Amino acid sequence: MITVPLSALEVATVQEGARAADTLRDTTEFARRLEGLGYLRLWYAEHHHSPAIGAFPPVVLTAHAAALTSSIRLGSGGVLAPHHAPIMLAEQFGTLAALHGGRIDLGIGRGPGTFDEATARALRRGAGPATDDEYRSDVSATLRHLVDEVVLDPLPEPWLLSSSTAGAALAAELGLPIAFAHHIRPDNTLAALDHYREHFSPSRWCERPRILICVETICADTQREADRLAGPMNVVKAALLKGRGDIAFPTPEQAAAHSFTDEEARALAGFRAQQAYGSPESVDKRLTELVGATGADELMLVTPVYEFAARLKSYELVQQHIAVPTAS
Template identity: 55%
Template sequence: MIPLPLSILEVAMFEAGTSAAETVPGSVRLAQRAEQLGFQRIWYAEHHSSPFLLDFPPAVVMAHMAAVTSSIRVGSGGVLAPNHVPLSLAEQFGALAAFHPGRIDLGIGRGPGTMDERAALALRRGAPTAGDEEYGEDVAAVLGLVGERQEVPEPWLLASSTAGAARAAELGLPMAFAYHIKPENALEAVERYRDRFKPSRWSDTPRVLLSVETVCAETEAEAARLSRPVDIVRLGLLSGRGEQPLLGPEAAARRAFTEEEREMLENHSRARAQGTSEQVARHLAETGSRVGADELMLFTPVYDATSRIRCIERIAGVAGRSALRSSAG
């Protein structure tokens, strides 16, 4: 059993040799199945110029996914404030909240959303990477403009460090912590967030959503097979080679890891909830309790939508009543 509410971070991937458009029907099916199963919310991330991640703007994806579902909350995880004019973000998410009242989350993050320096410069119109002061001003501006609208999305601040956690606390925002990216920072960041939290119009109390890399399959071996392609991509990032195209499981299985590479992956492997339903449920429950989360968000980096759907179905089957919305259809 998993005693915390469960949500989904959908980062749609596509295998080398296929197109981004081919992944769209699978992502739609996943959102609809997540709603049927009773997951709390589904979020979409902002990416640019990736060889294996959809580069569709979160607001565009959200508009479609909210239209093909009826009750699950739909949000950005996140939309990256330095890449956008605050007024534009406020208008986009205000419009979404008006079309789908009570269902829209505005998850705001900082990173560029790309490993491509040319894309990052184009997004910023040649300006350098945003510093702490500019980012803080952008977030404050978005919140101020959003707050003036009649229909208001629920804002969250994304964080992967103690600095991000402190900013979420200062603003009185719910915090979504990227445990799947920086698990080593989670304990200190959550502690700082709770210690420094200031109640605001957005939240009376601190709220922590923890995103955990999760791959659930019928057997341990199958879960490991599904995880291997993204491990190969991660090795490219850790070794400085940048993003690589995503291999399918069969091609990835032929790629042997050296002892040094296995050591490089060890930190992420320990933090990942991987294996059978029972193993994943136990890992998620223990992680949520240890870090002090109020909600868990499952990040399943598997290119095949059918496998991602089966993953969330297996987890829903062992999650328990408190994890899922009882009103799900």
């Protein structure tokens, strides 16, 4: 049985035939309901130029949700450092932390957050992808500005997002808690976390290695229903495997009629085996296995399903059937 706190990642999917405004309305209700269910934190991801995912700035969604809630931690999962001036990130999230009782997290990632090259260049004002040195400099500068320029208290809690050993190495070097994207690069998880623990250097931000892993989790009354709910994201993932980010988020019925190649079907099955889909009992078993294998201090669940009610029910079932400790 799960013995670590559970949190949630909001990727703000825009369903086929819906408006982005409908997704924004749902994010408001989602934050309120997650707080009522007792989840520890809710983070917002940064994406751009995708018909399946809304381009809603994490800082704006964080501010909006913080004004409507009182206890759940909120923040970015993450803001993509190469797209933003470090001092602005420090000022924005520092202000939010001061306004909302220190329950704000600043999760920083690398990106690019889009599969469209023109959009990526626009976000970088014409520059190409950030180099490793540029990214390290951006993250370090953001942390420095939090301390030296943001004369507010309390400060936001910084996290480094990673899906690779390189990202884990940077988190260890800077002494930051790590949020690992197991839902994106599950094959990298164990090696990256081993490196993080072995090379971690304590800092003012974190005294010891601290690990959150994000897991794609679809919990339903039955395995069959969980598989049905997973269908739309499978279609999107099959497109992403080809480097395409121009696919709308289909309905479950459209997904059921979609034909996958043998290669796509194998890749999707391999990915699914490393996430947590199914009934509450099977989801509990899988999440417990992941905590045991990774030594994670916290799990963050991302549930990309078509219907808002079904997505919320997944989080409710996890809360009802899986032990969720209160935040320390």
